[in-house]
Amino acid sequence: xxxxxxxxxxxLVVLKNDMDTVLEYLGxxxxxxxxxxxxxxxxxxxxxxxxITARLLDAGDYIGVNLHAVRNDEGPAPDQDFQxxxxxxxxxxxxxxxxxxxxxxxxxxxxxxxxxxEKSRVREAINEARAFSKMNVPFSDFEHLSFLCxxxxxxxxxxxxxxxxxxxxxxxxxxxxxxRILAASSKKGRFALDSQLKKVxxxxxxxxxxxxGIPAHMMTSLNEQYEKLGQELNSIIIEKEKMxxxxxxxxxxxxxxxxxxxxxxEIKIRFTxxxxxxxxxxxxxxxxxxxxxxxxxxxxxxxxxxxxYSPNEVPSVKSGQEKVPVAMKxxxxxxxxxxxxxxxxxxxxxxxxxxxxxxxxxxxxxxxxFGDAGQGLLLLLTGLLxxxxxxxxxxxxxxxxxxxxxxxxxxxxxLLAGSVFTNEHLLTxxxxxxxxxxxxxxMDRILHILPMASEGGSITKLLYFxxxxxxxxxxxNSLGLIINIFNRCVFKKFQAAFFSKTGLAGLLFFWYALFxxxxxxxxxxxxxxxxxxxxIPVFCIFFGQVIWRIIARExxxxxxxxxxxxxxxxxxxxxxxxxxxxNTVSFLRxxxxxxxHAVFSFIIFYFTEQLASSGIAGTLSAALIMIAGNAIxxxxxxxxxxxxxxxxxxxxxxxxxxxxTGVEFAPFSFKGKNASFRN
Numbered sequence: 001x002x003x004x005x006x007x008x009x010x011x012l013v014v015l016k017n018d019m020d021t022v023l024e025y026l027g028x029x030x031x032x033x034x035x036x037x038x039x040x041x042x043x044x045x046x047x048x049x050x051x052i053t054a055r056l057l058d059a060g061d062y063i064g065v066n067l068h069a070v071r072n073d074e075g076p077a078p079d080q081d082f083q084x085x086x087x088x089x090x091x092x093x094x095x096x097x098x099x100x101x102x103x104x105x106x107x108x109x110x111x112x113x114x115x116x117x118e119k120s121r122v123r124e125a126i127n128e129a130r131a132f133s134k135m136n137v138p139f140s141d142f143e144h145l146s147f148l149c150x151x152x153x154x155x156x157x158x159x160x161x162x163x164x165x166x167x168x169x170x171x172x173x174x175x176x177x178x179x180r181i182l183a184a185s186s187k188k189g190r191f192a193l194d195s196q197l198k199k200v201x202x203x204x205x206x207x208x209x210x211x212x213g214i215p216a217h218m219m220t221s222l223n224e225q226y227e228k229l230g231q232e233l234n235s236i237i238i239e240k241e242k243m244x245x246x247x248x249x250x251x252x253x254x255x256x257x258x259x260x261x262x263x264x265x266e267i268k269i270r271f272t273x274x275x276x277x278x279x280x281x282x283x284x285x286x287x288x289x290x291x292x293x294x295x296x297x298x299x300x301x302x303x304x305x306x307x308x309y310s311p312n313e314v315p316s317v318k319s320g321q322e323k324v325p326v327a328m329k330x331x332x333x334x335x336x337x338x339x340x341x342x343x344x345x346x347x348x349x350x351x352x353x354x355x356x357x358x359x360x361x362x363x364x365x366x367x368x369x370f371g372d373a374g375q376g377l378l379l380l381l382t383g384l385l386x387x388x389x390x391x392x393x394x395x396x397x398x399x400x401x402x403x404x405x406x407x408x409x410x411x412x413x414x415l416l417a418g419s420v421f422t423n424e425h426l427l428t429x430x431x432x433x434x435x436x437x438x439x440x441x442x443m444d445r446i447l448h449i450l451p452m453a454s455e456g457g458s459i460t461k462l463l464y465f466x467x468x469x470x471x472x473x474x475x476x477n478s479l480g481l482i483i484n485i486f487n488r489c490v491f492k493k494f495q496a497a498f499f500s501k502t503g504l505a506g507l508l509f510f511w512y513a514l515f516x517x518x519x520x521x522x523x524x525x526x527x528x529x530x531x532x533x534x535x536i537p538v539f540c541i542f543f544g545q546v547i548w549r550i551i552a553r554e555x556x557x558x559x560x561x562x563x564x565x566x567x568x569x570x571x572x573x574x575x576x577x578x579x580x581x582x583n584t585v586s587f588l589r590x591x592x593x594x595x596x597h598a599v600f601s602f603i604i605f606y607f608t609e610q611l612a613s614s615g616i617a618g619t620l621s622a623a624l625i626m627i628a629g630n631a632i633x634x635x636x637x638x639x640x641x642x643x644x645x646x647x648x649x650x651x652x653x654x655x656x657x658x659x660x661t662g663v664e665f666a667p668f669s670f671k672g673k674n675a676s677f678r679n
Contacts, residue, residue, distance in 0.1 A: 004327060009310075049261050057255070149189070171183055325663045351490055351657075359405070365590050376411035422626070422629060499540050499547055509580070513580070515533075604629035608623075
């Protein structure tokens with residue numbers, strides 16, 4: 001298609017009970033672009049969903065599931081989601097599943113925290129007690145320890161759990177046998193410890209007055225408690241791994257679902273709403289209108305009202321306040337070059353789509369400048385391999401088609417020029433066989449880019465080659481002017497369409513000047529009538545504004561005065577002549593880069609051929625030079641050639657008609673990791 005797809009502006013009225021289902025359908029279908037609205041939008045439901053999502057992310061972080069990179073476009077198939085209030089029913093199930101999973105994970109996380117804290121307290125107690133265990137001092141003197149406060153005595157086993165609950169993390173309770181315990185706390189916590197011990201009828205056991213050191217059974221009990229806590233932590237780690245295996249897929253799906261729910265709520269709050277219904281509007285592709293209305297009517301059981309308008313019926317478009325979004329429909333080959341066009345700007349709605357032209361000439365010019373069958377094959381294979389990249393690298397898939405295309409063009413050019421990885425002998429025999437069969441005269445190569453003294457007429461062939469690249473420039477410049485004339489007529493800007501340097505007058509001047517140049521090259525001469533052929537278009541460019549204002553009956557005829565008119569006219573004419581000359585000559589760079597590529601390849605081939613005949617060391621050196629040289633050509637020249645092709649497209653083609661850019665169609669969608677209101 002040479003023009004963007006037709007668009008429709010639709011207004012929809014939906015019952016509140018159906019709104020979530022409708023928006024989920026539209027988001028998964030990426031079918032409608034909503035108008036942008038300024039401001040910050042939030043409500044209780046949005047905050048609730050964000051809290052749920054944060055809770056899921058925390059659970060994933062704890063059990064080792066990366067939920068921060070979850071994409072939203074891999075959920076259940078749309079056909080399974082939009083029937084009989086499926087969205088609301090699923091939300092209820094999702095909330096229950098979130099509570100089940102998160103509660104289990106949070107409980108395990110709390111257990112681990114408590115066990116780790118208690119283990120650290122026991123370790124501190126052991127370390128300090130061990131430091132004093134061999135000291136020859138009475139046990140009662142341990143009251144003066146800097147950290148530990150120890151209480152040794154009897155306690156009913158039933159009271160141990162109550163004591164731990166009341167003290168929580170302020171003390172460590174270590175059962176020594178059936179009815180004796182050792183309680184340890186920090187110095188700061190000893191008052192709380194003594195207070196709680198009294199409440200559970202703790203009976204202190206007096207240590208003999210002359211007993212020295214730490215009782216052995218106390219150290220044994222501390223060590224046993226430390227090992228027990230270590231075992232508990234190991235079991236928690238095992239349980240965490242089981243949770244990861246059991247909950248990973250559910251957590252990923254839950255995050256995906258709640259991300260979608262958040263997007264739905266964020267967009268709902270932007271719409272006009274009454275007590276029972278929502279009213280909203282947006283842009284859709286015209287050829288999808290019937291399908292969307294049919295599906296929306298189906299999932300709402302007919303409880304929806306849709307009204308569509310053509311772009312010229314929309315007040316904001318008629319007044320110039322809003323641009324109609326532009327959607328393209330391309331095959332796989334052309335689609336690969338959309339990035340070149342949209343990086344410059346989107347075409348205006350209703351104008352000619354330049355992407356197919358860009359795809360053809362980008363491929364052609366790259367192939368001419370990068371003509372080597374072997375190097376082109378590597379580019380082609382790289383493009384094919386990119387299609388099988390892992391999901392995390394899927395953003396590079398957009399380069400697959402361009403690489404395959406330019407690789408194929410480079411292979412073709414390499415076959416014509418007889419070059420395979422800079423080697424000029426590999427294709428000699430098959431080329432001679434093919435050319436002999438077709439023309440009756442065998443040739444080493446079909447296309448001679450690099451002039452050789454041994455090859456008669458190679459300079460003439462090179463000049464023909466440069467003439468061919470200029471011809472490409474003439475075609476591209478002409479297409480740019482034709483597109484501009486058409487686009488200007490679409491927007492009824494007839495003065496620019498017919499009386500400007502990029503309009504019909506400029507095109508006729510350009511073509512007639514080329515006609516004269518071609519006639520002189522072929523042996524003709526400049527004739528008297530050529531003055532008329534050149535001056536009439538120049539006259540229209542010089543007096544274009546005046547001519548149009550007379551035709552349109554606009555006054556004054558000289559809008560900015562006579563002097564300003566004369567100066568602007570002369571500048572416009574001079575700019576026209578210089579622009580068309582430079583735009584045409586600029587395409588000589590295509591031939592120049594092709595020649596530079598051939599020279600560089602010849603240098604590498606010459607050195608490798610000379611070294612290969614000088615023994616094993618020379619052969620190895622030749623192989624290294626061949627590999628390094630081809631690598632440099634592929635990386636460095638490939639990049640330079642790509643930049644030059646893009647430059648020629650931008651400055652010699654786009655500049656002719658991209659006077660004003662449009663707005664790319666960006667439908668509301670759940671696709672990608674960070675889908676948003678405008679995705």
